[in-house]
Amino acid sequence: MIYKITIPEVAPDVEEIRVLEWHGGPGQWFAEGELIVELETHKALVEVRAGQGGVLRQILAEAGDWARIGVPLAVFSDTDDEALPASPGDGADLMVEFVID
Amino acid sequence: MMLIRRFEEALARRPDHGFQLLSSGEEAVAVGLCSALTAEDELLTGGRSIGPALARGVDPGRLMAELLGRSTGTNSGKGGRGHLADRTSGFFGAHAVVGGNISIAAGVALAHQTRSEPGVVVVLFGDGAFGAGALHETLNIAATWRLPMLFACNNNQLSVSTARDVVLAPRPLSSLALAYGMPSHTVDGMTLDTVTAAAQEALDGIRAGGGPAFLEFESLRFASHSTNARETRPAAALAVIRARCPIQQFATALTDQGVLDADARAQLEHEVDARVAAAVAFADASPFPTPDEALTDVW
Amino acid sequence: MSGEAKATTERMFFRQAIRRAVAEEMRRNPAVILLGQDVGAFGGSYREFDGLLAEFGAARVRDTPVAEAAMVGIGAGAAAAGLRPLVSITYMDFLMLGLDPLVNYAAKLCYKTGGRMTAPVVIKTTAGAKGQGVAHSQCLEAWLMGIPGLKVVAPSTPADAYGLLKAALREKGPVVYVDHKRLFPTAGEAPLAESVSPIGVAEIRRHGRDVTIATHAYMTSIVLKAADDLAREGVSCEVIDLRSLAPLDVATISASVRRTGRLLTVEEGQATCGVGVEVAARVRESIGAISSARLGALAAPVSSNPVLEAACIPDAARVATAVRALCGRAVPDR
Structure with missing residues (x-):
């Protein structure tokens, strides 16, 4: 199954985030609880941790990039051989845990 | 002390530049406190500032010029009564908002502390300022930051005309500062040596890094709040007050010690009168600011 | 040499623009200090001072x-004694408690000492409605425009937050620098x-x-949205x-009104004795009669209730x- 990471409103008023650091690249398996990416909002640093296991397939917003709320940041899948969708927004939402500093 | 008294008497005869805030009766507080200060120290006061300014060494001519609105004054004639300042004399300045200079003084002390400069900042304020919230706020911060600062309350017993007992609860006033962990004392403000000794001891502690201290000087104001304010105290009470003249007390003590005789005192008075006359002459010979100076130095 | 043009700007959050301005000025001038509630380890209410303590x-x-x-008062006194304090007052509503040293001392010091002393303190505060209620939402900057000896600035972008705060920290006298709460979620170049x-x-x-x-301030984005519509x-x-409320750039506004013939002033604070009243009066003094209107908050406190x-x-x-009313236009059909 194909998943995507999108940034919901992790904190009140967040309109835009900046990607600080990906903790892995395409092809990497993330177990539940592992840190996938660190983001910055206007108020806080946010750690995005896997809420379920999955393979990172595609990074859509590189470190340093800015993204508005709701825009997909990455594509995940259950296994590393699943075909990727035409539009990254087509996947289901990957379960993630946001840890706000 | 004699200079302050005669200077204010001369000024009181000059109603041509509005009212004035006189400190006659409180000379020992000004002179005793300033005699314990060094050139590195800074003095800030409330509006009743002629005595402290002269005691700090501000030139009487420029002071008189300022009080009579002349452009040769310490503040170019723009500050006037209540706002005298002369940093070159270590007189950081007066501020006529009651209690208004207390937090300002803490800022000056913070500047000294931040730059590791020597010198203590002294703020002299009246019992009228004692009820202001800024005092608590500043005592608290000064104690927390251990600012090199002396809170000197000249308790002349009156807020304009309202007696201290009617409006201020702490008894003595210095007890307030104990809550902030400061060395704090109340002393007789009418006796020069007592003021000097208390100020010296407090300043020594601050200079040694002991943090801020508080002194209350119990003094008596001879005149009403200002030269155009009504005197509400009965004549009999005023006579008792004036009998405690700090200048006379000090002169008597010196005479008793054999240091001062009648001739020496007459000579001193003559010198003081000459200095005051010169100050008035300097002021009178100086021009007023021109109207276009209303717009200069705004920013 | 070939290649793309080198970037001359950097995108940053509003708070980062503030932080950068303060950090640069503190590095540049050892006299700059920062005072305020929660400015140390906490890094400021909006994390605009993150890392400065370290x-x-x-x-x-x-x-x-x-x-x-x-x-x-301490900021003003320290400024008079040679430091350049930046005093952070969390909300502008609370600046009222500090108006005495600001208005009666800092703004007067240069004048009353005949130019011998100045108090270059910068008061940084935050104005505006964002759910905090009647005593935490006010835009009171108009009050400060009539104090000779005081400058007042209010940025609407991270670039201006950066540039104006740095300018304020180099001014000769006291400056009130006003952020709007709703600018903090924004980012810009x-x-x-x-x-x-x-x-x-x-x-x-535009x-x-x-x-x-x-x-000025956050209302700039609201006005730009209206202009799009x-x-x-x-x-x-x-x-x-406007960016600067005191002094006002009357020349730029007047030149514009001369071209358009109409002036609307928009502010989040009260219209009565507001920024717009002063802007319109100054433009009239400059170019004569104009057609103008003003828009501000309703003449009521700002509730924390989102509806109100x-x-x-x-x-x-x-x-x-x-x-539309000013231009004599009918309301379009929807």
């Missing part, structure tokens, strides 16, 4: 008690190279023909972001309505 130490970054009168925005210069954010809209109706708005808060303060629809 870089500059507790002597220059000082947490204060909740004591605005003393905070402003700020110059990569160190720069200073001169105080007293307005910025034309050029137009039919009406000049003078506004009005453009679709064929109304061309020129939008001026929204009802109280101008939005793009109200701006558009005011422009």
Whole structure:
């Protein structure tokens, strides 16, 4: 199954985030609880941790990039051989845990 | 002390530049406190500032010029009564908002502390300022930051005309500062040596890094709040007050010690009168600011 | 040499622009210190002072008690003694508690000492409605515009937050620098190279023909949104972001109104004795009779209740309505 990471409103008023650091690249398996990416909002640093296991397939917003709320940041899948969708927004939402500093 | 008294008497005869805030009766507080200060120290006061300014060494001519609105004054004639300042004399300045200079003084002390400069900042304020919230706020911060600062309350017993007992609860006033962990004392403000000794001891502690201290000087104001304010105290009470003249007390003590005789005192008075006359002459010979100076130095 | 043009700006959050300005000025000038509630380890209410304590130490970054009168007074006194304090007053509503040292001392010191002393303290505070209620939402900057000896600036972008705060920290006298709470979630481009925005210069954010809209701070984005909507109706708005309220850039506003013939002032604070009243009067003094209107909050406190808060303060629809009325346009059919 194909998943995507999108940034919901992790904190009140967040309109835009900046990607600080990906903790892995395409092809990497993330177990539940592992840190996938660190983001910055206007108020806080946010750690995005896997809420379920999955393979990172595609990074859509590189470190340093800015993204508005709701825009997909990455594509995940259950296994590393699943075909990727035409539009990254087509996947289901990957379960993630946001840890706000 | 004699200079302050005669200077204010001369000024009181000059109603041509509005009212004035006189400190006659409180000379020992000004002179005793300033005699314990060094050139590195800074003095800030409330509006009743002629005595402290002269005691700090501000030139009487420029002071008189300022009080009579002349452009040769310490503040170019723009500050006037209540706002005298002369940093070159270590007189950081007066501020006529009651209690208004207390937090300002803490800022000056913070500047000294931040730059590791020597010198203590002294703020002299009246019992009228004692009820202001800024005092608590500043005592608290000064104690927390251990600012090199002396809170000197000249308790002349009156807020304009309202007696201290009617409006201020702490008894003595210095007890307030104990809550902030400061060395704090109340002393007789009418006796020069007592003021000097208390100020010296407090300043020594601050200079040694002991943090801020508080002194209350119990003094008596001879005149009403200002030269155009009504005197509400009965004549009999005023006579008792004036009998405690700090200048006379000090002169008597010196005479008793054999240091001062009648001739020496007459000579001193003559010198003081000459200095005051010169100050008035300097002021009178100086021009007023021109109207276009209303717009200069705004920013 | 080939290749793409080198970037001259960098995108940053509003708070980062503030932090950068303060950090640069603190590095540049050892006299700059920061005082305020929660400015130290906490990094400021909006994290606009993040990391400054670690870089500059507790002597220059000082947490204060909740004591605005003393905070402003200490800032003014330290400024008079040669430091350049930045005093952070969390909300502008609380600046009232510190107005005595600001207005009676700092703004007067240069004048009353015949130019011998000045108090270059910068008061940084935050204004505006964002759910905090009647005593935490006010825009009181108009009060401060009539104090000779005081400058007042209010940025609407991270670039101006950066440039104006740096300018404020180099001014000769006291400056009140006002952020709006709703600017903190925003990001924008700020110059990569160190720069200073001169105080007293307005910025034309959008050029137009039919009406000049003078506004400031967060309302700039509301007005720009209204201008977009009005453009679709064929109304061309020129939008001026005042940036500096004292002094006012009357020349820029007047030149614009001379072109458009109409002036609308928009502010989040009260219209009565507001920024707009002063802007309109100064433009009239400069170029004569003009057609003008003003828009501000309703004459009521700003509630924390979102329904009442929204009802109280101008939005793009109200701006558009005011422009249409000023231009004699009918309300378009929806």
